[in-house]
Amino acid sequence: MPDRARPLSPHLQIYRWQMGNSLSIMHRLSGVFLALGLLALCYWLMSIAGGAAAYAAAMEALVSPLGLLVLCGWIFAFFFHLLNGIRHLFWDAGRGFEAADRRISGWLVIVGSVAFSVGVCACLLYAGAVR
Amino acid sequence: MSLRSPLGRVLGTGSAKDGTAHWWAQRVSAVALVPLCVWFVWSLSGLSLRDHARVVAWLATPLNALLMMFLVAVAAYHAFLGTCVVCEDYVPSHAARVFWLVSLRFLYLITSGAAVLAVLRVALGNV
Numbered sequence: 001m002p003d004r005a006r007p008l009s010p011h012l013q014i015y016r017w018q019m020g021n022s023l024s025i026m027h028r029l030s031g032v033f034l035a036l037g038l039l040a041l042c043y044w045l046m047s048i049a050g051g052a053a054a055y056a057a058a059m060e061a062l063v064s065p066l067g068l069l070v071l072c073g074w075i076f077a078f079f080f081h082l083l084n085g086i087r088h089l090f091w092d093a094g095r096g097f098e099a100a101d102r103r104i105s106g107w108l109v110i111v112g113s114v115a116f117s118v119g120v121c122a123c124l125l126y127a128g129a130v131r
Numbered sequence: 132m133s134l135r136s137p138l139g140r141v142l143g144t145g146s147a148k149d150g151t152a153h154w155w156a157q158r159v160s161a162v163a164l165v166p167l168c169v170w171f172v173w174s175l176s177g178l179s180l181r182d183h184a185r186v187v188a189w190l191a192t193p194l195n196a197l198l199m200m201f202l203v204a205v206a207a208y209h210a211f212l213g214t215c216v217v218c219e220d221y222v223p224s225h226a227a228r229v230f231w232l233v234s235l236r237f238l239y240l241i242t243s244g245a246a247v248l249a250v251l252r253v254a255l256g257n258v
Contacts, residue, residue, distance in 0.1 A: 032217055035210040039238075042203065042246035048190060049249035049258055052183040059181060082168055085161050092158055123176070 019106045027084050030077035037074040072121045079120075080113035153212060160209040167202040187258055196254035200247050207243035211235060 015021065047058035061067050087105045090096045096105055141151070178189055189195055214235055222228040252258055 028217060031210070031213045035214050038203075038206050038210050039242055041206075042242040042249075045190075045199070045203070045246040046249040048183070048186055049252040051258065055183040055186070078168070082165065086165065089158065089161060120172070120176075 020102065023084055023106055023109065026080060027088070030081040030084075033073065033077045034081055037077070040074070068125065071124070072117070075120050075124075076113060076117040079116040080109065083109045083112050083116075153216075157209065157212045160205050160212065163201075163205050164209055167198060167205060170198055171202055187253055190250065190253045191256065191258075193254065196250050199250050203243050203246045203250070207239040211239045 012021075044058055044062075047054045062071060087096070087109055090105070096102065174189065174195065179185055190199060215232055218228055218231040218235065222231055
């Protein structure tokens with residue numbers, strides 16, 4: 001593509017905000033965020049191989065207030081991207097395109113990802129899984 | 132009606148640059164990630180993560196080591212495909228876009244390769 005000004009098609013600001021585009025944007029955002037989480041997973045695996053001291057340092061960073069905040073964000077992004085990804089796979093198979101189906105599957109993704117991530121985050125924070 | 136020939140579309144000679152391979156790779160890796168993610172969450176939920184020896188013992192199991200290497204490799208591939216599309220969509224300058232597309236390749240290869248090596252070290256008892 002040449003680097004000069006070209007006419008652009010109507011974009012986000014033109015359209016009415018609704019569930020479909022919100023979930024679509026969230027899918028991209030959570031995917032990019034999870035790509036960063038993958039780097040953290042790689043670091044975690046390397047710290048396991050690095051021995052008890054390296055692992056303790058990694059876990060210390062993970063259970064710091066900032067670490068837990070980011071971790072909870074990754075957990076939500078993980079469940080959201082997983083469930084909404086399954087929704088996308090159904091669409092790719094040609095199913096669930098009707099308005100009612102899209103609304104139901106969208107709400108299932110929202111409720112499911114919040115429920116799963118609240119459950120897992122609660123386990124991490126209160127049940128002492130990381131302590 | 133499209134003026135492009137089906138052959139030209141599949142060979143990737145248009146502005147999209149490629150055919151259906153990218154779409155398929157993203158879907159197949161997504162399907163593979165679903166059971167791997169379920170396994171990952173299920174495994175971690177039963178593990179006391181603060182205990183290094185237990186985490187090592189868990190990861191050293193052949194099945195767990197294999198699945199973890201699959202998870203890292205497939206997730207890196209899937210993330211590579213996805214973040215490349217994000218770069219192609221949102222990085223306007225050609226030079227910056229090429230820089231990011233090449234950098235992402237190196238980033239995922241290096242980090243996932245190092246993580247696979249780490250799992251192998253644990254699985255082969257070098258920890």
